[in-house]
Amino acid sequence: MKGKGSRCSIRNVVTFAGAFIAWIIGSGFATGQEILQFFTSYGYYSYGVVLLNLLGFLFLGQVLLTTGYAHREEVNFNHFTFFCGKNVGRFYSWLIPVTLLMIMAVLISGAGATISEYYGINRYLGSMIMAVMVLCAYLTGFEKMVRIVSTIGPVIIAFTLMVGLATVIRGAANLSHIRQYETGLGASRSAPNWLISSVLYISLNFLSGSTYFTALGMTARSRKEAKWGAVWGALTMILAIAIMNTAILLHSKDAASLAVPTLYLARHISNVLGAVFSVVLVLGMFSSCSTMMWTVCSRFSFSAPGRNRMAAAAVTVFAFLLGMLPFSRLINVFYPFVGYMGLIYIGCVACKGLRPLKTYKKGNGDGKISET
Template sequence: METKQHHANKWIINCIRYAGMYVGAIIGAGYASGQETLQFFVSYGYIGIVGTIIAVVLFAWYGTMFMELGHKLHTNSHKEVFTYLCGPKVGAVFDWILVFFLFGVLSIMIAGGGASLNQYFGINLMFGRVIIAVLTVGTVILGFNSALNALGFLSPLIIIATLAISIGTISTNLSGISQAGANMQGLTIAKATPFWWSSAFIYISYCVLPAVPALASIGNGEKDEKLIRKSGILGGSLLGVAILFMVLATLSRIVDVSAMEVPFLEVARQMSPVIGGIFAFILLFAVYTTSVPILYGFSVRFAEDGTTKFKILTLVAGCVAFVAGLVPFSKLVGTVYPLLGYLGLVIMAVGFYKTVIKRPGKKEQANDTTIVNC
């Protein structure tokens, strides 16, 4: 009986840990800062709330799909995943395109971390970016797998803090939500895409795509496919629900935060300067938990983890991303993410066909690459 109880406890702990890894790979600078939610959901007003509900479902499915493919294909790399989904030729094209965009997303993490330190603590932008870049490169070089386990338990705390600040803001400012529609008429807020519904799909697409190596690693390292699926659904649902509350909280303070580089940090500060300070550190953790898997995903694509080549490549990639991160944070979010999102829509469509419509049977071989001709 004790053995069964021990097994059940271990299963639950692993489920939370894997879900946390999923959350950590996604909840980076743009997400936790509120800059993504501002451009992809809040900018459309009340209809953007419907977009966040769509996001809950898509997060739960899309991330889980890549975790299961990592398990099925026994891989940590996005290259094998894309080859499986789109075939060797088209998969290779997407492989190289994602490699390019990984630099862009890593640059956003570095720029976002610097912007957060500057906005709340007044730390020089350049110095803040250096801090994020050094921590990221150092972690990947010294041991990604150990860090990934630690990040799995840290990430739920980020979600809890984000939800707590959102709910606290909403509960004390319900009138702000009801007045948001009128207040937004005098504001100019950049929209990520022309339509609210396309923003929801683009948002999930670009959020999950750079995290494919980390998600595949989770699936590859776990034998229990049911555990992988439950973890993916839990992690994705947490991300979606957190976005919903962040959108509502941002709408309630839209006049005060619409022009901020890090809008949700201002939401937290308006609750209390102390809470704002705490969230500033939480935001840095969010940047860190995302930038590390992204840099790892790039390096492991070209070199084996732990080798000298891997370490040199990681260092060079970190330096290049740092230079690219000198572009203003909000501009990077509004440029890189939508482009990556449109790419991801193709992968999303093919993945839906392959894993939902086609529903491969148990006898299908993992190396089957005869998919839809995307």
């Protein structure tokens, strides 16, 4: 008879892959600013960034989700101390809420920028609408929130791939002209060179998402579901990044100066597609911001539900006020900062995950990792 940890439902794998994508997709990816600053701005070297991120996403995604599954019965499990030890782990435990508050502000600002750029509505009003939506999603509870964002993730990826592929097919002849635009692209760079940018992007996503990814793994029915959810989520995400990176490269002369490059690409194909894609972008920001909201508020858990709701409202207001700063500037400052702060943590996760022989508890089919 197969052990409990060997069960694997395709439907559940797709759900976990969608939830994995939902965290990363955010406003930075969905609008194209993240891709522009961490990938496209390095010209042809951006494909080196894509390759290194493929390896990083596949490896770290599996480690975090399967670790969460292995420790699913431990109510007070702290993945930071598990990977980094007591002192460093405690530092990261308190750093994460601060960094996620900053990233939430970026997401909320991105929603305002998208709505303003396409519909001409005041961007502060757009940001306020997003903030209210995120608060409402948090109040529904974690499992309901996962169901919501896991359905949004695949929709966003599908639209992103459609816009990216259409742009690449229509503009493939312009690939030879990319070098002409590299001077303009350089102003958008998040790091001194493409190699550092690769590491920072991996660190950004897996430091900020570590609490969410381990919690996601804890909800899996088997280790295989957690593992393959991470694998397919990572593969799909990197494929979307590669295609959208190429699409922005083909239009880098115009897109590099815009707050929402992907919206420009969609409108370049069709006004109707641009209108639909603007809605998809907002949903992408909503999906990531909702998951971050849960992670931040989980650090301030109170026994009284009313106090939890008040804390969530306070977090929302703070993120909205910080998000009033310009969107592209927020990404350029906050995202590399988070990436640098996460380097030690990512190194610790990699060291623990790369141990050639992991010790499993005898007689336990779920593949629980021993801390020895």
